[in-house]
Amino acid sequence: MDGGPVVVGVDGSAVARNAARWAAREAVRRRVGLRIVYADAAAQSGPAEGYRLREHRLRDEVARWLAASTDAAREQEPEVPIDAAAVPGTAEKVLIAESEQAGLLVVGDRGFGGFTGLLAGAVAVKAAAHARCSVAVVPDTGEPLTFPVTGPVVAGVDDARSSEQVLAHAFALAASRAVPVHVVHAWEVVGIDLRWLRARLPEEEVSENEQRFVAEAVAGWGERFPDVEVRRFVSHGSPTGELLAHAAEAQLVVVGARGRGGVAGAHLGSTSHKLIHHSPCPVLVVRDHPR
Secondary structure (H helix, E strand, C coil), X not given: CCCXXXXXXXXXXXXXXXXXXXXHHXXXXXXXXXXXXXXXXXXXXXXXXXXXXXXXXHHHHHHHHHHHHHHHHHHHCCCCCEEEEXXXXXXXXXXXXXXXXXXXXXXXXXXXXXXXXXXXXXXHHHHHHHCCCCEXXXXXXXXXXXXXXXXXXXEECCCHHHHHHHHHHHHHHHHHXXXXXXXXXXXXXXXXXXXXXXXXXXXXXXXXXXXXXXHHHHHHXXXXXXXXXXXXXXXXXXXXXXXXXXXXXXXXXXXXXXXXXXXCCCCCCHXXXXXXXXXXXXXXXXXXXXX
């Protein structure tokens, strides 16, 4: 994992304050500072009648939002170093720019600006798809934090390329939390499965191949982290459905940013996309491209 600060994007919502709490805890685990940012799109607006009065009111509101998120983070982790700032620009542009120097970017699963439910997850999805570091998406579970903090770390593995990064993060995070890793892999009749169909392989043989893939992918990491308990779950079914089922008792789900067969950095994989919207616990979307 990278050693830059944990950066959390906030607005005035309870979701954002919870994201700040989660980010503070993660910053302490990583032994880095926490940076709290508000994307101030209004700062780019031109002067107009009544603009200065609106600007003054907005500045006061933004200051209150940053203070509230800072207080929430300090309540969670009193000793964490915090830098809070309003940064001119849209949420997407600000967060992607911040990700250039961040070790981790954290966002809530609802839209910036308090429009909860209107464009649910729009900013989170864009950040996860285009950020230059890994992105953690914290769900809206009410205030204060109510999702599990003692359950396993779930790793959703896909192909060999993305699984390497996913497992690296999952094992390191599980070791730092002293919890097990649950490795989840599901295959269905799309993508790679069509190759098995064209080869006319029986389902039993396909299952054996998928089991072997997961065992080989996990083997090296189990040796590097011998104290981390590992459980493997391999099934024929929906990857999203299987991961959501395991997320119910997890404290974190780790997945890759691109789908099987996708273009790295171009789009967010469909499974990761769906998890951002529906996971009951935080989702860590791991980037596999160089910074």
